[in-house]
Each structure stands twice: as structure tokens, then as C-alpha cells.
Amino acid sequence: MRSRTVPTCILAASLAAVFPLAGAQTVHRVEPGSGVESWETAAHGVSLRLTQILPDQVRGFYLARGFDAESVELLAAGACVFQTVLRNESARGAIEFSLADWRSVSAGVERPLKLEADWQKDWEKRGVPLAARTAFRYALYPTQHRYDIGDWNMGMTTYALPLGSRFDLRFVWREGDNRREAMLSGVRCAAGASP
Amino acid sequence: MTTTARAALVFTLMLLAAPAPAATPAQTMTPVAGRPAAPDFALKDADGKRHRLSENRGKVVLVNFWATWCPPCRREMPSMQRAWKQLQGENFEMLAINVGEDEDTIFGFTFSTGVELTFPILLDRDAQVIKAWPVIALPTSFVVDPQGRIVYRAVGGREWDDPELLKKIRELMPRK
Numbered sequence: 001m002r003s004r005t006v007p008t009c010i011l012a013a014s015l016a017a018v019f020p021l022a023g024a025q026t027v028h029r030v031e032p033g034s035g036v037e038s039w040e041t042a043a044h045g046v047s048l049r050l051t052q053i054l055p056d057q058v059r060g061f062y063l064a065r066g067f068d069a070e071s072v073e074l075l076a077a078g079a080c081v082f083q084t085v086l087r088n089e090s091a092r093g094a095i096e097f098s099l100a101d102w103r104s105v106s107a108g109v110e111r112p113l114k115l116e117a118d119w120q121k122d123w124e125k126r127g128v129p130l131a132a133r134t135a136f137r138y139a140l141y142p143t144q145h146r147y148d149i150g151d152w153n154m155g156m157t158t159y160a161l162p163l164g165s166r167f168d169l170r171f172v173w174r175e176g177d178n179r180r181e182a183m184l185s186g187v188r189c190a191a192g193a194s195p
Numbered sequence: 196m197t198t199t200a201r202a203a204l205v206f207t208l209m210l211l212a213a214p215a216p217a218a219t220p221a222q223t224m225t226p227v228a229g230r231p232a233a234p235d236f237a238l239k240d241a242d243g244k245r246h247r248l249s250e251n252r253g254k255v256v257l258v259n260f261w262a263t264w265c266p267p268c269r270r271e272m273p274s275m276q277r278a279w280k281q282l283q284g285e286n287f288e289m290l291a292i293n294v295g296e297d298e299d300t301i302f303g304f305t306f307s308t309g310v311e312l313t314f315p316i317l318l319d320r321d322a323q324v325i326k327a328w329p330v331i332a333l334p335t336s337f338v339v340d341p342q343g344r345i346v347y348r349a350v351g352g353r354e355w356d357d358p359e360l361l362k363k364i365r366e367l368m369p370r371k
Binding site: 061138141150151 | 221222223224225262264265266267294295321322331332333348349350351352
């Protein structure tokens with residue numbers, strides 16, 4: 001047994017060094033009461049959690065902040081929205097990220113996220129009030145940021161995918177000169193109706 | 196209550212109940228290189244009283260940017276109140292700047308916390324003050340020293356009554 005374990009450990013360590021994703025596993029949870037699902041993983045001292053936000057929750061949140069019903073539908077029915085928490089828990093130093101580098105991967109096709117700047121163009125064209133656009137800006141996850149150890153945040157990320165879609169999320173950050181990435185696997189957009 | 200309103204309420208409750216990390220992480224603040232001058236502001240609180248940052252020279256000031264719909268902001272408020280109580284009587288001020296909301300919304304939130312928040316809550320209704328500060332996301336907090344310089348930054352919620360954070364704040368206070 002021992003003779004098999006040691007090489008396995010060495011192999012695993014080698015794989016982890018060459019393929020940093022090897023050690024990152026996705027933990028999937030389902031909230032017993034609401035049925036809302038979340039996915040979480042951690043790698044290199046950085047953790048990421050995505051939690052489904054239901055379309056009705058998106059509607060309620062943005063209608064209460066001054067969006068008109070038609071504009072809200074673009075977001076609630078036209079995109080997948082997730083509550084997102086990224087933490088620098090114990091990286092070796094500060095990390096920097098840009099959501100523009102992140103990709104959803106489904107059926108072998110990589111897609112960029114729909115970012116705050118993309119939405120703001122839509123809102124401006126549609127005449128969404130400034131106060132509502134300001135709320136939107138800070139409710140979405142920051143597009144770019146630098147997190148020192150202990151820094152974290154929570155906000156919405158959006159994906160131009162049909163409701164109910166399943167995808168993996170490749171998330172990327174920099175730690176000094178090192179580019180890091182990890183994969184959150186098996187994420188599923190909320191369906192149109194409440195679970 | 197409509198389906199959408201009910202969903203919004205459930206969503207808010209879900210956000211508030213969002214699981215904390217398995218172990219409470221170490222509470223940290225990041226030193227700000229060069230200690231830049233804190234941008235001055237004058238804002239009214241919910242009672243209409245005006246507060247100017249520069250009138251607090253000689254004190255350490257915790258400047259916190261927040262909104263009622265921001266779960267980590269809401270979660271850190273009780274710890275801010277505990278820190279406020281612990282530092283009362285010392286050379287300390289706490290200014291919690293709400294971004295973009297009105298008095299009624301803020302009052303509704305403070306009523307719902309079950310904790311009486313006695314530190315000043317200021318209203319940045321048109322989000323002009325936050326634009327002058329290096330804030331990308333809410334909450335973000337800054338510790339300003341008695342000379343009016345930004346010494347520490349914290350992105351994301353904190354437990355503000357954590358002994359390590361209180362120690363760092365006290366170290367900046369002028370010696371009596």
C-alpha cells in the first residue's frame with residue numbers, strides 16, 4: 001500500500017505544480033429551504049463562491065432601485081445572475097483580477113462575462129435614471145480590483161447565457177508576476193421560475 | 196405582497212444569511228503607501244447635522260462607505276457599533292457614508308438590525324463624495340490619522356471590534 005501511496009503523492013504534487021487546477025475541487029451546496037444552489041472552490045489561497053440569484057429576485061432588487069420593468073427584464077430574463085464572493089484568504093501577497101479575463105465554458109465554447117460597462121451602455125440608451133445606474137454599479141462585482149490579504153467582496157456577476165444553462169467558470173488573477181487560474185465546475189444558472 | 200416583492204424579501208434574507216467563511220479569517224487592514232491626504236467632504240447625517248471630515252484633525256477617523264442593499268455592509272454594522280462603544284471617550288470618530296439612498300431607506304435598515312447604531316451615518320445621495328475616494332466596491336473603509344492622512348484601507352466587511360483592528364486604530368491616536 002505504502003509503495004503505491006508514495007508515487008501517487010509524488011504524481012499528485014507534480015501535477016499540481018504543472019496544472020494548478022488539479023487541487024481545486026468545487027463544492028456544490030443546495031439551500032434546504034429555498035433550493036438555491038451555490039458552488040465554491042479555493043486555490044492558491046483565493047476562494048470563489050457563486051450563488052444563484054433567481055430572476056424574480058433580480059426583478060425585485062432592481063425595481064426597488066429605480067429601474068423600469070422593461071430594462072429589468074433584460075437582466076432578469078436575458079442573463080444569468082450570480083451572487084459572487086471572491087476572497088484573498090491566504091495568498092502570498094496582494095492579488096489583482098479583472099473579470100474581463102474570466103470565461104464561462106460550456107460545450108467547449110468559451111464566453112466572456114457580461115461586464116458592468118456593457119450593461120451601463122444599455123442603461124444609458126434606455127434612459128435608466130442616474131441613481132439607479134449608480135446602485136447598479138456598486139451592486140455588480142467590481143470589474144477590476146486589487147485585494148490584499150484579508151480583502152474580499154460580494155456582488156453580482158452576470159453571464160449572457162440562457163436561464164438554466166450549465167457551465168464551468170475559469171477565473172483568473174495575478175499574484176505579483178504569477179498568473180493564477182482555477183475552475184469552478186458544474187455551475188447552473190437559475191431557471192425561470194422559483195425552485 | 197406581490198411575487199416579485201416576496202422574492203426580493205427572500206433574496207434579502209438569503210443574502211443576510213449567506214454563510215460566513217468556515218473559520219473567521221484574520222482581521223486585517225492594508226497600510227496605504229505614502230499616506231495620501233484624505234479628500235475632504237461635508238455631508239449631512241440623517242438628522243440634518245453637517246459633518247466635515249477636516250474638522251476632526253487630532254482624531255483618528257474611520258470612514259466607511261456602505262449601502263443598505265450590500266450584505267457585507269449590513270453584516271459589519273453591529274461590529275462597527277461595538278467598536279464605536281469601545282472607543283468612545285478616546286480621540287476617535289466614525290463616519291459611515293451611505294451611498295445613494297434616502298433617509299427613509301436608511302431608517303428602515305437601522306430599525307431592522309435590532310442594534311441601535313449611534314455613530315454618525317452620513318448621506319452621499321448623489322454619490323459625489325465616493326467618487327473622490329479610491330473606492331471600487333462596497334463596503335470599503337479607510338482609517339484616517341489625526342493629520343488627515345489615509346493610513347489603512349480595508350476592502351470588504353470586517354469585524355471592527357476585533358482586538359487587532361482596535362489596536363491598530365489606537366496606535367494612531369495622539370499620546371496624552
